[in-house]
Amino acid sequence: MAELQFREALRDAMTEEMERDDTVFLMGEEVAEYDGAYKVSQGMLDQFGPERIIDTPISESGFTGLGIGAAIMGLRPIIEFMTWNFTFVAFDQIVSNAAKVRYMSGGQARVPIVMRGGNGGAGQLGATHSNSVEAFYSNVPGLKIIAPSNPDDAKGLLKAAIRDDDPVLFLESELMFGLKGEVSDDEDYVLPIGKARIAREGDDVTIVAHSKSYWLAMEAAEELAKQGVEATVIDPRTIRPFDTGAVIDSVKQTNRLVIVDESQPFGGIASEIGFQIQQACFDHLDAPIERVTAKDVPAPYAKNLIEAWMPSVDDTIAAAKRTLYM
Amino acid sequence: MAELQFREALRDAMTEEMERDDTVFLMGEEVAEYDGAYKVSQGMLDQFGPERIIDTPISESGFTGLGIGAAIMGLRPIIEFMTWNFTFVAFDQIVSNAAKVRYMSGGQARVPIVMRGGNGGAGQLGATHSNSVEAFYSNVPGLKIIAPSNPDDAKGLLKAAIRDDDPVLFLESELMFGLKGEVSDDEDYVLPIGKARIAREGDDVTIVAHSKSYWLAMEAAEELAKQGVEATVIDPRTIRPFDTGAVIDSVKQTNRLVIVDESQPFGGIASEIGFQIQQACFDHLDAPIERVTAKDVPAPYAKNLIEAWMPSVDDTIAAAKRTLYM
């Protein structure tokens, strides 16, 4: 095990896959000469040259579509978005092309593309720059969506994503790029897409949380433990396909569920997980399922407002307690 | 009351509002000289002239943004999309601009724009042309979303939408444009945004369904009645803000809920309604909440496949029966 930053784990994943497979290339704004807006691709231009580490103009729709075409022709593009906020101008390419071309062609075409970049709130950036896109893209069959919370998962899952033959959306976080963690140094470390990770076990309540929210959930669980409440924390890691089974198994034991997700609430993935679990665990639930999300307004800029807007450890503790009628 | 087609009700609403307010104009592909791709705007060019009924190039992002700018300057644009499928190329304008400009300006700007067009499945059109966009747009605070099921609601709500000072997305259906119904001939018929309509009352199960799905629900309810099951059918009419109160009141009586929605299931509005109700009615629910949606795959073309893909009366009956353990 080596301790790596999240960005380094991503870089290692890309680098290893590019070394083993010539068809993998990286394309996006500032990925090459600038070494990446968030330095994820630092040094990769030097290693792989401008044919494989490719700077683009600010044309997300154009280069996403370009990546899709290249993927259909057998390449394995990694498209970096500076953040997922900027994919709204490429929405049609992702939803109408990446997700549907295989189906519409009756299985003739495959689209082995990875799209990746920072997602969700990233501090005081205002409403245009604080979107969580899970709700938008997870609604779309044909896509797979991964959102890891730590460097180890990031590496193993990004390698899996690059090798996957279907379009994979990989959600990172600007605020986590510097996060350090132990990363496996197995020679070929690939994790399965669609498998949740049970991060902590407890009998009183189940908390599901991915990406940044995972850390809130863990902090809340520690705090709850001090108050005598033992929580199971599940990091789904993959949003689509969602590992419902793992949550069901846990809720059958704890009888209580809280979902933490920093997306907007209405039709977000917290609702989806909640819906599936109320169906699967109807007889096991001892309390309504709770969700902790961003507030249902656009993201504000002011420090105190954006803090109040984001889901918090306190919100999570309060929600868990509500499920326990505490 | 006059019997009108859905398209006529929409046309009357637009015409009346354009007669009473010079700042209202209609813009979109083929709305003027072609009389509308689905003849919604038939004759309006003749009445209002080319300054107010305006044909556009196929530039959804461009003319949506243009409408937003015009709205900020005090006009009241109605933007017709040939269908909502084609708004994916205008996604950023809707999500980043229409929805957020008011908030980001601290309330200085207002965006009184209506965007309207056909939504959802419309027969054998394949995956690019069968999207239901509720899940995408209802996630976004700042937008209002209306999806009426009959000509009367269409007229009253479209007039309300045009007068509303906020951006309103108005979801119609190609398959319903010819649907006839009685329409109020009140001189100024405006319905409130955000109020559900209880279409049918029954004590055994509550079915929530909007737009085309409403008719499935009604058919299913009639069939269920023959089998001794009396359903309450609620047409929410507005998706955002959602009239949760109306559903809560009903579920407290029926103790059972089925949501019919032809969107893709994952994180769709059926999940949202289900989530809210499991929270609000936890102690009242006698069975898991059921949803009936499109299948979780892209829309196929073949007749039998697209029929199987869409939610059906049979699916709805079966779901209602499951809630009754029948």
Added chain:
Amino acid sequence: MAATTKKTSAPKKKAPAAKAAAAKASAPKAASGKGANGAAGFTPDVPDVRIYRGSGHTHESLGLSADDVLAMYRNMLLQRRFEERAAQMYGRQKIAGFLHLYIGQEAVSTGAVWATRPTDPIITAYRDHGLALARGMSSDSGMAELFGKIDGCSRGKGGSMHFFDVSKHFYGGHGIVGGQIPVGVGMGFASKYKGDGGCAMVFFGDGAINQGAFHEAANLAALYDVPVLIIVENNEYAMGTSVERARGDANLYKQGYPYGMTTAVVDGMDLFEVYGAFRQLADQARGAEDGQTRPFFVEVQTYRYRGHSMSDPQKYRTKEEMESKKGEDPIIRTKMYILEHELATQPDLDQIDEEVKAEVMAAVDFAEQSPLPDVSTMYEDVYVQEDYPFIA
């Protein structure tokens, strides 16, 4: 061969460039560099436009044999008869959804396909039957797709707007106006990346040029020297909207200029003109002459004889206009050429017509008899991974 006005293109720096030498010198100020004293000293670049029209080609000058010409003729006729029959079947409700006929534009598909390699990827919009058949899709699988049957080219999943035949390097059939343009550029990009000498062709309509995706993709193609032909089939209308009513300037040839791309304007009603143009353009794009790949922006001027789709009253154009265009029918023109140059006799051509009709009738039978897809197939082809977990 068409006269060409090739000029040295403006110097530019590739995006994947060496890190050190960021010689940003003069380009953005080029306009000013020419002279310090305003417009007097400034001359804008001359647009680089090649015209492929009235070139006076013969099949011999193009290196085509009589058999080649007859094969092309036969294929054009196949496209025509296939669609006429499809329209009939649509009337009989054997075919549903939208059906957009290519009738009138067959010289474009045929000339383009014959002039290029069978492995050069092709991608187009929903008006896709002509190009698919030209590229060798069988009428059987095309017709079965229209009927929504399991033997259709897309297993009944795509329908008219989403024809695919990857074995023939035909990549659809795309329903969102303009959405295929970046994808097509990506196909050319893949050729350059692999160095396989391919040249992609992406087709779209005069309406689609007004999508942002066109602009972004064209610039990327130019920036990366992608071997791709970016082809607008200007059939004068996007649904009921003429080019004049959709553009600040109706001269589409201008749209290559800002990207520093050479534009070709091609007479799309003349099979040989299309063939000659595409052969030259595709070969130059793939770098066959100088080893340098590059894109071209190609405006093919053609005409759609039928309505936009099956439900179009066509009030936006006059009978006179349509009559006058009938005189340019690419199939009749080719037929005349064949007879004049005695490449075949009228009975030979009648024979071809019979064959084609029979092939199309057989395709209808095939489509009729092909089974509907099993409902279980609805869950297939979403992902490559077969055990992908669904929620039903």
Added chain:
Amino acid sequence: MAATTKKTSAPKKKAPAAKAAAAKASAPKAASGKGANGAAGFTPDVPDVRIYRGSGHTHESLGLSADDVLAMYRNMLLQRRFEERAAQMYGRQKIAGFLHLYIGQEAVSTGAVWATRPTDPIITAYRDHGLALARGMSSDSGMAELFGKIDGCSRGKGGSMHFFDVSKHFYGGHGIVGGQIPVGVGMGFASKYKGDGGCAMVFFGDGAINQGAFHEAANLAALYDVPVLIIVENNEYAMGTSVERARGDANLYKQGYPYGMTTAVVDGMDLFEVYGAFRQLADQARGAEDGQTRPFFVEVQTYRYRGHSMSDPQKYRTKEEMESKKGEDPIIRTKMYILEHELATQPDLDQIDEEVKAEVMAAVDFAEQSPLPDVSTMYEDVYVQEDYPFIA
């Protein structure tokens, strides 16, 4: 006044046109109309480009008084000092998020605002402080916004990237690259619709021109004869990407041509040049001369002295380049002009500098003392309707 090469623009048909006369005649075939025999007979339209550079303006030739010039100078300085101080406050973590400085580009904002009417709507990207201050936003409300306080111009909701002052007809401050371009065209459209004689100005960067939204909006502006200036502030870089590395052709002036729009190329480091250009262009756009509204595509050639945002190591350009650009500093140039023409003395200018510094320091104090927004305000300004039901 700049020399101009005005030419008659190509005839075109408006979209809102009389139903009957769909004279689709020749435009799409214009390329061929000129001659039946290929390129020989075809001459493409000459791009219509006006250069506003080296015109040798004086304030008198532009009709500006000494006071006007001093007011402009003062405002440029205010923009500069405001941002220098903001950068400092960013370092002290009083300001968070992204902060993009306009330093170096002040002649553009100032010349454009002074040359146009206070009611002409302005919209721009996230690099928005300069234009906001030029348009009369108070330093207090600007600085308070940066501090995220309730007295900020956007009530602390927008931050640096989303400045708004609707009372001054300043409509943001937009964070998505290129997203404001169609909105700006819509603002001009509203002026035409209302017939109020306004001319909208939409500013964006050289990177934003590569967004599809630009292409769509520019064509719409041209098609509808919208009174709008579509202004690319070419500061040579989009983050670390120079124009050459982002474009098939780095000559941005070419981008007006396909829409049949006149392009203006303006020296953005020269206050008088900007003023002269914008006065002429805005008045022609609003139809002040001939009653005909029209758009212009304007490339303003400028330079950004600071990094893209506060975290930019700027390895993409050389020290030499930056040094050489310092000589063009628009504030220094204006100062030199003032002294040379004796519009003010050095002590006068020092006095202005002191005033400006004091104003900015007062703004910092104001921002410090302004309260944080109450958390309840988070739920305000989402909808106009006040009783809108939220789920918390």
